[in-house]
Amino acid sequence: MRALSSHSAISAPRRCARFFVLLVLPCGFLLPCFAGFSLSLHLEPWRMQQIAQVEMSASRRDVMIGAALSQAELQQVKPICEVQLHRVKPVQGQVGGQFASISALLGGKSVELMLDTGLSEGMVTPSLAKQLKLPSVGSAEGATATGGATVELVELRDLILECGELLAPVTAAVASFPEENIDENWSLTGMLGYQVLQNYDADIDFPRGKLRLWRPGEGAAVARQAGLADVEAVVLSDFAILGVRVLQPGGRAAAALGIVDTGAGFSAITPSAAELLKAQAGRKAVTIVGVDGKPVQMPLSSEVTLRLGGRALTDGGWETAVSLKTTRVALGDLPALQTFANGKPAVLLGLDVLGGRRLVFAAGSGPRRHLFIGPEDR
Secondary structure: OOOOOEEOOOOOOOEEEEEEOOOEEOOOEOOOOEEOEEEEEEEOHHHHOOOOOOOOOOOOOOOOOOOOOOHHHHHHOOOOEEEEOEEOOOOOOOOOOOOEEEEEEEOOEEEEEEEOOOOOOEEEOHHHHHHHOOOEEEEEEEEEOOOEEEEEEEEEOOEEEOOOOEOOOEEEEEOOOHHHHOOOOOOOOEEEOHHHHOOOEEEEEOOOOEEEEEOOOHHHHHHHHOOOEEEEEEEOOOOOOEEEEEEOOOOOOEEEEEEEOOOEOOOEEOHHHHHHHOOOOOOOEEEEEEOOOOEEEEEEEEEEEEEEEEEEOOOOOEEEEEEEEEEEEEEOOOHHHHHHHOOOOEEEEOHHHHOOOEEEEOOOOOOEEEEEEOOOOO
C-alpha cells in the first residue's frame, strides 16, 4: 500500500488525518460488486481535537452516560430531530442488507444522502458539486479497493435535514459511487459519514425507519432505558470512524477490531481474524469490483457469530454485550480494509448484521465512545 498524501488549497495550519470510506455493494455469488477507497486529507485543529490517538487495548475508564437523568426526566426527553429513513432497493442477486438514506436540503436544493458510518465525513457526486458550485478546499490521494484515486474536496454549507436541523459544515470528497443509481425512487447524491452526526447522540433506528438526533447524553439515556446493549467503542485516530472489540468464540479476550459500517452491505473478515474466530471458507464466493473495474474474489463462510465486547471484567477481558449472527460472511484481505487494519485482525460489520437493528451512537469529545445496539427486528 503506497503512502497517502493530500494537497490543500487553504494556507491555514492543519494536521493530517485519514478520510476513510469503504463502500461495499455485494451483488451475489460470482457477480459484479463494488468497493470504495480510503483517502487522507487535512482537518482543522478543532476537528483533530476530537480524534485523539487510542488503542483498543487501552485500559478502561468508566463513562456513565445519561445516568443523571431521572425516570421522570426521561419521559420528557424528545429528540432534537427525527426524519424518515429510506431503504434503497437492492439490485437483483444482491446479498447482505439494504442501504439507508435521508432527504435534506443543500444550498436550497433537495438531496438524498446515504448514511455511511464507515465514512469519516461526507461525499457528493461530481454532478451535484458542479451544479451547486461547492467551494473547493483542496484534493486528496488514496488507495481504492484495487488501485489508486485522486478526488477533489469541497465544503458543504447550509446542509439542512428534513426536520429543519442545520448541520455543521462538512468536508466532502467529490466522487461517483455505485449505489447512487441503484434505486430509481431514491437517486443518491451523496453520503453522510460518522463524524457529521457526532454533535448529537445519533439514533439510526432501522426497524422503525427513523433517524433521530438527540442532545448528547439524552439519546444514550433513552437507549439504556430501552434495554439496548452497551458496546464500548473508540474513535480510530487515523480514520475518524468507530471501532469496537470483537471477542473470541466462547472467551472474554478480544480477537479483532470491528468497524461499524452502515455503508457496507455485508460483513467481511480478514484472514488473521478468521483464524481467531474459527471462520472457515466454504465453496461459494463473492466477487467485488473496485471503482477501477478490477475484480477481487472472496470466499464465503457460513453461520458466523460475532460477539461484541461490553464492560471490562475485573479479572480480565470483557463481557459479551451483544452477539451478531450472520448466515454468510466474506473472508479475505479486502484491500481497503487492509489500509486501516495494518495487517492486524479486523472485521467489517455490515448491514447484514446491523440493518435490522436500532443503533445509537453516543456523542463525546474524547476517543472513548459507547454504541448501543438493539435486538434484531426485521
